[in-house]
Amino acid sequence: MRHVISAIFTAIVIGLSGAALAQAPQGYPADYAKIVDAAKKEGKVVISSTTDAVAANPLIKDFEALYPGIKVEYSDLNSTELYNRFIAEAAANNGTADIIWSSAMDLQVKLVADGHAAAYASPEIKALPKWAVWKDSAYGTTYEPITFVYNKRLVPEGDVPKDHTDLLKLLNAKTDFYKGKITAYDPERSGVGYLFCNADIKDFPQAWDLFKAMGKAQAKLYTSAGAMMERVTSGEHLIAYGIFGSYALGRSKKDPNLGIILPKDYTMVTSRVAFISKHAKNPNAGKLFLDYILSKRGQEIIANKADLYSLRSDVDGEATIKGVTQLIGDKARPVPIDQTLLENLDQAKRLAFLSKWQQAKRGQ
Amino acid sequence: MPIVVYRLLVLGVTTLVVVAPLSLVVYQSFLTAPFFDPSAKVGLLAYSFVLADPDFWQAFWTTIAIAGGMTAIAVPLGALLAFLMVRTDVPGRRYLEPLILIPIFVSAVVIAFGYVVAIGPVGIFSTLAKDILGFVPWNLYSLLALIIIAGLTHVPHVYLYSAAALRGLSTDLEEAARVSGANPFRVAVNVSLPMILPAILFAGVLVFFLGFELFGLPLVLGDPQDLLVLSTYLFKLTNKLGVPSYQLMAVVVVAIIAITAPLVFMQRMLLRQAQRYVSVRGKGLKTQPLPLHRWRWIAFAGIILWLCLTVIVPLFGITLRSFVVTWGEGVNLLNVLTLDHYRELIEYPNVVRGIFNTLGIGVIGGALAVACYTAIALAVHRWNSGWTRLVDYLVMVPRAMPGLVAGLALLWVFLFVPFLSPLKSTMVSIWLA
Numbered sequence: 001m002r003h004v005i006s007a008i009f010t011a012i013v014i015g016l017s018g019a020a021l022a023q024a025p026q027g028y029p030a031d032y033a034k035i036v037d038a039a040k041k042e043g044k045v046v047i048s049s050t051t052d053a054v055a056a057n058p059l060i061k062d063f064e065a066l067y068p069g070i071k072v073e074y075s076d077l078n079s080t081e082l083y084n085r086f087i088a089e090a091a092a093n094n095g096t097a098d099i100i101w102s103s104a105m106d107l108q109v110k111l112v113a114d115g116h117a118a119a120y121a122s123p124e125i126k127a128l129p130k131w132a133v134w135k136d137s138a139y140g141t142t143y144e145p146i147t148f149v150y151n152k153r154l155v156p157e158g159d160v161p162k163d164h165t166d167l168l169k170l171l172n173a174k175t176d177f178y179k180g181k182i183t184a185y186d187p188e189r190s191g192v193g194y195l196f197c198n199a200d201i202k203d204f205p206q207a208w209d210l211f212k213a214m215g216k217a218q219a220k221l222y223t224s225a226g227a228m229m230e231r232v233t234s235g236e237h238l239i240a241y242g243i244f245g246s247y248a249l250g251r252s253k254k255d256p257n258l259g260i261i262l263p264k265d266y267t268m269v270t271s272r273v274a275f276i277s278k279h280a281k282n283p284n285a286g287k288l289f290l291d292y293i294l295s296k297r298g299q300e301i302i303a304n305k306a307d308l309y310s311l312r313s314d315v316d317g318e319a320t321i322k323g324v325t326q327l328i329g330d331k332a333r334p335v336p337i338d339q340t341l342l343e344n345l346d347q348a349k350r351l352a353f354l355s356k357w358q359q360a361k362r363g364q
Numbered sequence: 365m366p367i368v369v370y371r372l373l374v375l376g377v378t379t380l381v382v383v384a385p386l387s388l389v390v391y392q393s394f395l396t397a398p399f400f401d402p403s404a405k406v407g408l409l410a411y412s413f414v415l416a417d418p419d420f421w422q423a424f425w426t427t428i429a430i431a432g433g434m435t436a437i438a439v440p441l442g443a444l445l446a447f448l449m450v451r452t453d454v455p456g457r458r459y460l461e462p463l464i465l466i467p468i469f470v471s472a473v474v475i476a477f478g479y480v481v482a483i484g485p486v487g488i489f490s491t492l493a494k495d496i497l498g499f500v501p502w503n504l505y506s507l508l509a510l511i512i513i514a515g516l517t518h519v520p521h522v523y524l525y526s527a528a529a530l531r532g533l534s535t536d537l538e539e540a541a542r543v544s545g546a547n548p549f550r551v552a553v554n555v556s557l558p559m560i561l562p563a564i565l566f567a568g569v570l571v572f573f574l575g576f577e578l579f580g581l582p583l584v585l586g587d588p589q590d591l592l593v594l595s596t597y598l599f600k601l602t603n604k605l606g607v608p609s610y611q612l613m614a615v616v617v618v619a620i621i622a623i624t625a626p627l628v629f630m631q632r633m634l635l636r637q638a639q640r641y642v643s644v645r646g647k648g649l650k651t652q653p654l655p656l657h658r659w660r661w662i663a664f665a666g667i668i669l670w671l672c673l674t675v676i677v678p679l680f681g682i683t684l685r686s687f688v689v690t691w692g693e694g695v696n697l698l699n700v701l702t703l704d705h706y707r708e709l710i711e712y713p714n715v716v717r718g719i720f721n722t723l724g725i726g727v728i729g730g731a732l733a734v735a736c737y738t739a740i741a742l743a744v745h746r747w748n749s750g751w752t753r754l755v756d757y758l759v760m761v762p763r764a765m766p767g768l769v770a771g772l773a774l775l776w777v778f779l780f781v782p783f784l785s786p787l788k789s790t791m792v793s794i795w796l797a
Contacts, residue, residue: 080602091400106606183588189600220588223599227587234692236486254704255690345606354604 025295028123036067038284044071045285048086048097050079050104051272051308055250058305063292070285079104079191083111090116090279098286101141101274101293103244104191108273109341112138117275120287124294127312129321131336132271140271140337141293142302143311143321145245145328146196148261149229149252155238155259163265164204167241171213178217181238183228186221188354191344193223195335196242196268197357198344203266203333208360214241216363233257244270249319250307262328269324269334271311374739386621393614410611414619423597424619430511430582430593431575437515439568442522443560445667447552449523450530451538453653454663464667465524466675467517472580475517478678479504480584481685486692488684489677505589514581516674518574522567529563530556538654548656562635569631576620594620 025032039045049056053076060072077085079102089096102108111117117137125133132140148167150160159174161167171178185193200207220237222228225247228240233255245260252258274293276286292298296314303310303319310320317323324332335341343349388399393411397404414420448454449461467475483489483504490500503509537559541551557564579595586596598616602608656663685691686705 080608084608087398088400091398110607189603191603191606194603194606221590222587227584233690234481234484234486236484236692257690347605350604350606 025291025297028291032123035284035287039067039282039288040069042282042285043069044073045099045282045289046073046075046097046280047099047101047289048075048077048082049099049101050077050082051101051306052076055246055306055308058301059293059298062297062301063289066292066297067288070288072289079107083107086111086116086277090277093279095281096277096279098277098280098282099274099289100277101272103270103272105270105273105335105337106191106195106341106344108275109134109138109337109339110345112275113339113342116278118278118280118283118286120276120290122287122291122294124291127296127314128294129311129313129334131334131338132311134337138273138275138337139290139294140311140334141274142246142272143309143324143334144270144272145262145309145324145332146242146268146270147245147248148239148241148263149232149243149248150239150259150261151232151235151237152257152259154235160259161239161261161263163263164200164210165206165265167239167263168206168210168213171210171217175213175217178238180218180220181236182214182217182219182241183231183237183239184214184219184221184241185225185228186223187357189221190223193221193242194350194353195270195344198353199268199333199335203268208356211357211360212363215361229258245324246308246319253307262324264328264331266331266333267324267328269332271334271337272308273337389614389617390621391614392610393618395611398610410609410615414612414615419592419597419600420616423592423594426507426591427576427578427593427595428623429507430514430578431572433511434515434518434575435568435572437512438518438522438571439564441515441670442519442567443526443557443564444552445519445523445670446526446530447556448663448667450527451535451552451556451654452548452656452663454656454660454667456664460667460671463671463675465520466679468520468524470679472517472578473584474580474682475678476513476581476584477685478680478682479513480681481691482677482681487681488691491692505585505591507591510582510585510591513585513674514575514578516670517581518571519670519674521571521574522564525563525567525570526557526560529560533559535654542654548654548659551654565631565634569627572627573624576624 053074056074056076060074064070064072075097082100082102083104086096086100100108100111112134117135119135119137121136122139125136128140148161159170161170171182185196187193187197197207197211200210204210219241220231225243228237228243229247229251231237232240233251245262248258248260252260274290276283276290280286293302294312296312299310299312299315300317302308303315303317307319309324310317313321315322321332392399394406394408395404396407396409445464449457449464479487481487483502485500485504487504490502493500533556538551538555541555542548546554576594578593579599582591582593582596583599585591586593592600594616598613601612601616605612687701687703
């Protein structure tokens with residue numbers, strides 16, 4: 001009998017707290033409940049994203065638990081497909097997905113600059129770093145350091161580079177040992193690779209020397225971090241330059257052979273950018289989801305379950321802005337989400353960079 | 365309905381289905397921006413950019429080399445394999461047949477990656493070879509290796525066509541040749557295979573076209589070596605200018621059509637040549653397998669060798685990878701075995717749906733596709749009209765379009781032709797592609 005009573009009591013408490021949760025989260029404006037109700041009427045939120053479905057799964061499940069009645073339709077695509085599909089759908093006036101969430105920062109900023117984003121000032125803005133919000137439309141959602149990874153079995157202890165200058169010295173000193181064993185993103189074939197190279201040029205005065213040294217060492221260039229990490233752990237290559245910390249962390253948990261370095265002179269930080277589409281069919285559900293992934297609750301899952309990194313300073317853990325600051329102090333260089341990213345898409349600049357890059361590949 | 369109406373109807377639908385996306389792509393190649401962008405103007409800018417790009421020409425010639433090389437490998441091997449399996453008494457015929465068809469089902473990326481794990485620079489067999497010989501006698505990342513692998517994995521395609529044709533022939537002519545003293549090899553080359561020349565020719569042209577479509581294999585094996593083929597060059601183009609530039613991609617597709625359309629023409633010419641000869645023969649339809657005597661086990665060994673190189677090596681590589689945490693130089697495989705990857709797979713939310721979708725497309729889509737092609741074949745059968753030539757082109761040319769562009773083009777058709785848009789998110793659009 002006692003058990004039945006405590007069971008009923010527990011059920012009531014859970015039911016009540018469940019009901020409380022269904023209303024506006026703490027600290028949100030009072031009329032937020034209207035948005036929640038409108039979203040529930042919409043019944044679903046359609047997300048188009050480059051984040052792996054497995055990583056996003058904990059977020060989706062938690063969101064659905066937070067707002068029962070709103071179903072998440074999640075598609076994970078690569079950044080080019082995502083862009084292609086979005087602009088075609090927008091042009092065809094057919095309605096697009098509600099939330100566009102991509103790691104291709106420059107393409108996302110272009111879409112926002114071209115007027116495809118709905119302006120929405122999220123209640124979470126005050127908890128976010130300044131560089132992560134642009135025109136109240138584009139929002140950075142993660143804080144991913146760009147790291148070096150290496151093969152712990154085969155790279156001699158003394159060779160492990162602690163920063164970019166070390167890497168440059170290593171490649172010049174031991175060119176033969178590392179011939180064909182260095183790998184990086186290809187700026188020609190990969191938008192991310194191009195972004196990294198240009199950020200390096202801004203932050204590292206000897207960037208072109210480094211590219212030339214990589215060219216002399218016959219660095220192998222890829223378009224996929226997965227392919228690069230696979231070949232580093234197998235020993236086909238020894239060091240990979242410019243791997244997202246989120247992927248590296250996830251991989252190193254499974255494979256202890258993978259070593260990760262956050263370069264101590266400066267570490268570039270990128271962020272996956274999300275925006276609510278102007279052509280969204282479920283704009284209110286979109287707002288809920290955006291606020292959710294920027295909220296403390298969502299960011300905690302991002303940091304601890306999704307193996308992405310959180311950008312909120314009130315979240316604890318290794319995969320957070322706090323954790324990264326502990327490792328590299330003030331040497332983090334987040335790529336600001338603003339119109340400077342559009343320079344990356346300037347055709348003339350790209351072609352000029354690429355021809356200089358071709359020369360550097362030959363070691364000149 | 366009268367047969368003429370039926371023929372014209374089928375022709376009309378086929379033309380629409382093939383020509384609509386294709387013409388959109390050709391139109392796009394003459395613009396300066398995506399066709400739905402209001403700022404797009406007509407011009408030849410796209411052509412001048414692509415034709416001046418050394419990467420394009422490198423990709424172009426490499427693709428032709430690969431397509432030619434793999435046809436040269438796949439056609440003789442496939443035809444010979446068909447002869448051995450269908451016409452002779454080589455042992456194990458019944459069990460070998462399904463194994464031979466495996467490369468058609470397995471995704472090219474999977475095969476390519478399996479090769480990397482098995483015979484890549486730090487692959488399992490490579491490290492073994494290094495231990496025994498001191499060096500690795502092969503280079504997986506070379507053009508030659510790519511051609512050989514592409515050729516070997518397309519043997520089943522030639523096999524399918526040749527075997528089907530051979531099954532329709534009676535064996536009396538071969539028996540006559542045997543009785544006159546020809547050894548089985550001569551019988552194959554001088555009697556059986558010439559009789560199925562149309563099928564072999566068709567398969568050969570198909571394999572050449574598939575060479576243009578190759579994407580997964582050159583991506584995994586050619587990526588690090590800067591070895592470009594037209595489809596991976598297309599992939600490069602999507603990024604080179606920052607924003608995907610459809611007009612440049614469209615130019616590449618036009619280039620592909622420019623090569624493949626004349627090839628269909630050439631194939632028709634060759635077929636007409638082949639059909640000038642008629643064999644005078646008896647009417648019997650019995651099929652007796654040709655006894656191979658001494659060559660039985662040699663032939664068998666040959667088939668097993670091909671199976672090993674093409675199927676077992678890469679599948680072994682990929683299976684091994686699924687069971688280990690890490691691999692490569694310095695790793696003792698027995699130390700790193702794990703079932704974790706399989707456990708993780710269950711957590712992938714889309715896997716089950718993906719499997720069902722693939723099965724659905726495979727089974728239902730396959731049946732529908734067969735129905736469509738049957739309808740087309742029926743319409744064209746014994747139709748003495750110039751329209752049949754059109755159908756040949758319509759059916760063959762899309763085979764050469766790289767999947768990347770085909771997908772895009774169909775997306776556009778579905779999006780922009782108003783009454784079709786509800787279908788776009790369904791499997792119908794994927795099936796059509």
